[in-house]
Amino acid sequence: MKQKKPKYKQIIEAAVIVIAENGYHQAQVSKIAKQAGVADGTIYLYFKNKEDILVSLFQEKMGMFIEKIEDEIKLKQSAADQLYTLIEKHFSLLAEDHHLAIVTQLELRQSNKELRLRINEVLKGYLNVVDKIITSGKETGEFREDLDLRLTRQMIFGTIDETVTTWVMNDQKYDLSKQAKQVHDLFIYGFVKSK
Amino acid sequence: MKQKKPKYKQIIEAAVIVIAENGYHQAQVSKIAKQAGVADGTIYLYFKNKEDILVSLFQEKMGMFIEKIEDEIKLKQSAADQLYTLIEKHFSLLAEDHHLAIVTQLELRQSNKELRLRINEVLKGYLNVVDKIITSGKETGEFREDLDLRLTRQMIFGTIDETVTTWVMNDQKYDLSKQAKQVHDLFIYGFVKSK
Amino acid sequence: MKQKKPKYKQIIEAAVIVIAENGYHQAQVSKIAKQAGVADGTIYLYFKNKEDILVSLFQEKMGMFIEKIEDEIKLKQSAADQLYTLIEKHFSLLAEDHHLAIVTQLELRQSNKELRLRINEVLKGYLNVVDKIITSGKETGEFREDLDLRLTRQMIFGTIDETVTTWVMNDQKYDLSKQAKQVHDLFIYGFVKSK
Amino acid sequence: MKQKKPKYKQIIEAAVIVIAENGYHQAQVSKIAKQAGVADGTIYLYFKNKEDILVSLFQEKMGMFIEKIEDEIKLKQSAADQLYTLIEKHFSLLAEDHHLAIVTQLELRQSNKELRLRINEVLKGYLNVVDKIITSGKETGEFREDLDLRLTRQMIFGTIDETVTTWVMNDQKYDLSKQAKQVHDLFIYGFVKSK
DNA sequence: AATGAATGAGATTTCATTCAT
DNA sequence: TATGAATGAAATCTCATTCAT
Numbered sequence: 001m002k003q004k005k006p007k008y009k010q011i012i013e014a015a016v017i018v019i020a021e022n023g024y025h026q027a028q029v030s031k032i033a034k035q036a037g038v039a040d041g042t043i044y045l046y047f048k049n050k051e052d053i054l055v056s057l058f059q060e061k062m063g064m065f066i067e068k069i070e071d072e073i074k075l076k077q078s079a080a081d082q083l084y085t086l087i088e089k090h091f092s093l094l095a096e097d098h099h100l101a102i103v104t105q106l107e108l109r110q111s112n113k114e115l116r117l118r119i120n121e122v123l124k125g126y127l128n129v130v131d132k133i134i135t136s137g138k139e140t141g142e143f144r145e146d147l148d149l150r151l152t153r154q155m156i157f158g159t160i161d162e163t164v165t166t167w168v169m170n171d172q173k174y175d176l177s178k179q180a181k182q183v184h185d186l187f188i189y190g191f192v193k194s195k
Numbered sequence: 196m197k198q199k200k201p202k203y204k205q206i207i208e209a210a211v212i213v214i215a216e217n218g219y220h221q222a223q224v225s226k227i228a229k230q231a232g233v234a235d236g237t238i239y240l241y242f243k244n245k246e247d248i249l250v251s252l253f254q255e256k257m258g259m260f261i262e263k264i265e266d267e268i269k270l271k272q273s274a275a276d277q278l279y280t281l282i283e284k285h286f287s288l289l290a291e292d293h294h295l296a297i298v299t300q301l302e303l304r305q306s307n308k309e310l311r312l313r314i315n316e317v318l319k320g321y322l323n324v325v326d327k328i329i330t331s332g333k334e335t336g337e338f339r340e341d342l343d344l345r346l347t348r349q350m351i352f353g354t355i356d357e358t359v360t361t362w363v364m365n366d367q368k369y370d371l372s373k374q375a376k377q378v379h380d381l382f383i384y385g386f387v388k389s390k
Numbered sequence: 391m392k393q394k395k396p397k398y399k400q401i402i403e404a405a406v407i408v409i410a411e412n413g414y415h416q417a418q419v420s421k422i423a424k425q426a427g428v429a430d431g432t433i434y435l436y437f438k439n440k441e442d443i444l445v446s447l448f449q450e451k452m453g454m455f456i457e458k459i460e461d462e463i464k465l466k467q468s469a470a471d472q473l474y475t476l477i478e479k480h481f482s483l484l485a486e487d488h489h490l491a492i493v494t495q496l497e498l499r500q501s502n503k504e505l506r507l508r509i510n511e512v513l514k515g516y517l518n519v520v521d522k523i524i525t526s527g528k529e530t531g532e533f534r535e536d537l538d539l540r541l542t543r544q545m546i547f548g549t550i551d552e553t554v555t556t557w558v559m560n561d562q563k564y565d566l567s568k569q570a571k572q573v574h575d576l577f578i579y580g581f582v583k584s585k
Numbered sequence: 586m587k588q589k590k591p592k593y594k595q596i597i598e599a600a601v602i603v604i605a606e607n608g609y610h611q612a613q614v615s616k617i618a619k620q621a622g623v624a625d626g627t628i629y630l631y632f633k634n635k636e637d638i639l640v641s642l643f644q645e646k647m648g649m650f651i652e653k654i655e656d657e658i659k660l661k662q663s664a665a666d667q668l669y670t671l672i673e674k675h676f677s678l679l680a681e682d683h684h685l686a687i688v689t690q691l692e693l694r695q696s697n698k699e700l701r702l703r704i705n706e707v708l709k710g711y712l713n714v715v716d717k718i719i720t721s722g723k724e725t726g727e728f729r730e731d732l733d734l735r736l737t738r739q740m741i742f743g744t745i746d747e748t749v750t751t752w753v754m755n756d757q758k759y760d761l762s763k764q765a766k767q768v769h770d771l772f773i774y775g776f777v778k779s780k
Numbered sequence: 781a782a783t784g785a786a787t788g789a790g791a792t793t794t795c796a797t798t799c800a801t
Numbered sequence: 802t803a804t805g806a807a808t809g810a811a812a813t814c815t816c817a818t819t820c821a822t
Contacts, residue, residue, distance in 0.1 A: 182346050
């Protein structure tokens with residue numbers, strides 16, 4: 001009774017596992033149902049169609065993802081600290097959930113354009129957090145005033161995303177969280193020697 | 196020798212067009228054959244299977260891509276100039292070929308994991324060029340000695356790739372090449388105020 | 391006793407509405423339940439299965455249909471008058487109930503063979519009335535003695551049924567009852583000029 | 586080589602057999618393919634979808650049906666003779682092809698409304714033949730001048746159709762063709778005693 | 781009597797690949 | 802070399818019915 005709709009979450013968790021272990025194209029509804037311990041038809045009591053499972057999965061997971069990151073960021077004063085927190089939290093949250101990392105970095109990208117557009121909508125929440133840090137850093141004088149918002153955002157997201165993807169494709173062999181500091185330094189100071 | 200296997204190239208060009216215009220999942224072999232002006236069966240005289248078309252497409256196009264970039268880079272002395280050339284050339288080459296930009300940034304990413312692994316193999320050639328620039332910069336003292344090769348490479352590739360993808364998803368509305376300078380500055384100087 | 395099982399009638403009326411408005415193949419049990427204001431499971435307290443709803447519907451409606459026609463016919467002396475009454479009453483009863491007309495003429499015909507056989511059983515009551523008129527007409531000398539009972543019955547039912555169906559398919563645009571006289575004349579006098 | 590597309594006809598003949606023997610709702614595409622001796626996918630080289638098989642079947646068969654009837658009718662002078670020929674030919678053509686009779690009278694009527702609308706389009710060709718006979722009869726003075734075209738057409742088609750359907754539902758036990766004369770007499774002279 | 785969440789069987793259609801010509 | 806007709810495996814989703822409450 002505590003959980004109002006346990007089956008909804010149950011099916012989403014099952015989808016993460018099935019997709020991570022079998023790959024996007026081998027994640028049939030029947031496999032997800034079996035993993036969730038429900039009948040195939042039950043899936044359709046909670047989701048409109050298969051695509052809806054995937055979008056919901058992304059929304060649920062990414063929603064919590066953003067929430068956790070925002071909670072941590074609030075505790076930081078400087079934009080530089082906030083940026084570090086974003087990176088570190090992004091890395092550690094995915095490092096903690098191997099299945100989710102595989103699903104978001106590799107499998108869900110195989111979805112068709114329409115699904116990807118809907119996933120991008122969800123991503124906007126994340127990018128807004130990034131934007132806030134950049135803008136704040138420019139206002140406090142920590143960052144250059146002439147930083148282009150879009151380009152800077154693309155650098156931050158592109159770098160973090162590529163770093164995680166490489167880590168996943170290398171079978172998550174090394175400690176991702178430990179790289180946060182170096183990535184942060186690259187963002188803040190660039191390639192040149194800092195005095 | 197120049198025209199030895201015209202159909203091979205013909206089919207690859209057809210594949211680029213068909214994928215760009217119809218999307219990865221709507222690019223059936225029969226559609227590519229029609230676009231190339233050959234029979235379905237003829238495709239299989241030149242390619243082992245459908246995946247082979249896509250890998251070959253990527254190899255051919257990325258091969259020329261890398262070649263052109265390397266040619267330009269050779270003319271530059273400093274690592275910073277080389278990096279700028281890499282960015283600018285990457286942007287301009289894709290801006291020149293809208294179809295190719297769509298195919299590499301959006302459509303080919305929908306392929307399955309196996310195909311993406313083979314595409315990554317091809318990408319290594321590009322990443323080697325990046326690595327050479329980074330190493331050279333560290334040796335000449337232009338870049339910090341403690342730059343992590345992999346992380347720096349991921350930042351460069353991740354940022355450029357995300358920038359191009361965003362540009363493609365925005366229907367290539369703005370001038371991509373013009374952003375090379377700003378991206379370069381972000382890499383070199385980071386977010387902080389340069390003196 | 392009047393209101394002994396109100397839900398039974400309630401469900402049948404709901405079925406007529408749902409089938410008329412959604413079509414036979416879109417008349418799911420859950421839709422009928424909703425229209426009747428009961429739960430899906432409740433249906434099965436009153437009907438054995440879905441087919442049973444449809445047969446019961448036909449029995450109820452056709453029972454009243456036949457009763458009304460028989461009541462009117464009793465008042466007529468001659469077979470010709472009885473035949474006219476049959477036609478006119480058949481037309482007017484369906485013209486009065488658009489939903490029922492759609493259900494019996496179009497939708498219920500899409501049912502499977504087995505259901506149609508059971509519907510035919512119900513129809514026999516109607517055909518008996520027809521037979522009585524024919525036999526009576528032959529006995530009184532109004533009709534030819536050599537009329538084949540089955541063929542004559544098929545002509546009467548086939549013509550009336552086809553006339554109603556065409557009228558329903560034409561969206562019940564014209565006044566069906568007004569055609570009773572002409573149809574009756576066709577039966578009695580045939581195509582040739584009567585003297 | 587004589588037959589340009591033998592598979593097309595082959596599949597239609599297979600569909601008639603499968604539908605007649607298994608019923609409309611048990612006539613899966615795979616069953617039709619098996620009966621036709623082709624692969625499931627081959628069906629879709631010749632037909633857009635399953636509905637297209639059924640419409641094509643009806644068009645092909647009804648087209649030949651009408652053609653044959655028209656050929657015979659042309660040889661007759663009087664409208665009465667033409668009407669007799671129509672009835673007799675209608676009966677004998679269906680009596681000759683038991684499978685077709687089952688399919689047209691029982692099975693195809695279970696199709697959904699859209700398919701039935703398309704079938705009705707095809708039926709118009711038949712009804713036009715009927716109309717021509719009626720009009721001709723009125724012009725020559727054989728039939729009453731005040732015959733309503735639509736009602737008369739409905740009587741002819743309704744009666745013939747009902748007669749055939751009853752015969753099919755009675756397992757085609759009796760000789761249908763032999764009833765043509767009596768049906769014709771009913772049309773021409775009606776129920777009353779002719780002098 | 782009444783509920784309604786859960787069940788699970790079943791069929792159309794696509795498309796990469798083959799192979800006889 | 803080139804053709805293109807034929808193949809056949811494989812998966813989403815619906816909905817009548819049940820049964821624990």
